[in-house]
Amino acid sequence: GGLIGKPVRLLMGGPMMGQALPTLDVPLLKGCSGVLALSQKEVNAEAPSPCIRCSRCVSACPMGLVPLEMAKFARVDNFDQAQEYGLRDCILCGSCSYVCPSHIPLVQFFEYAKGELYERSAGQKKMEYTVRLTNERNERLEREAAAKAAAKSQKKAKRSSTETAATNTETNTETAE
DSSP states (O other): OOOSSOOSEEEESOTTTOEEESOTTSOOOTTOOOEEEEOTTTSOOOOOOOOOOOOHHHHHOTTOOOHHHHHHHHHTTOHHHHHHTTGGGOOOOSHHHHHOTTOOOHHHHHHHHHHHHHHHHHHHHHHHHHHHHHHHHHHHHHHHHHHHHHHHHHHHHHHHHHHHHHHHHHHHHHHHO
C-alpha cells in the first residue's frame, strides 16, 4: 500500500548494514533485499557527542578491530593509519555504531575511508596503465623509426650498388670498344 507517512530515513538493505538513500527515486537492483522507511520513532536522531572511550565498539566488533581508532584517523583523512588499525578488514556490519553511547556514526566514517582508498588505488592503477601504454607507444615508435632508417639505408646502399654496377658496365663497355 505504499508509505503511510513521510519517512525520516530510507535504507536500502537491512537496518545494520543498509545504505542510506537520499530519495525514493533510486532504482532497485536485483541484489537489493529491501527498502526500509524509518519513522522518527525508529531513528536514533540524537546528535553525536565526543567519544568517551568506553570501548563498547571494540567489544561489539565481530572482526576484533578497534573502531574508535579507525574512526579517529578516518575523520582526519589519515587513511594509511586507519588501514593499520584494520580498516580493510572491517565488514561494515554496523555493530560498533549500534552500541556507541555517543551516537558516533562509525560505519559512515569507514565507508568514506574505504571509498577514498578505492579511488586512490583506482587512480594509481590508471596512472600505471597510462605510463605503461605511453612507454609501449614510445618503444613502438622507436622500433618503427629504426626500421625506416634501416630500410632507407638499405635502399641507399642498393641504389649506390646499382649505380656502381652501371658505371662499371659503362666503363667495361667503353674499354671494350
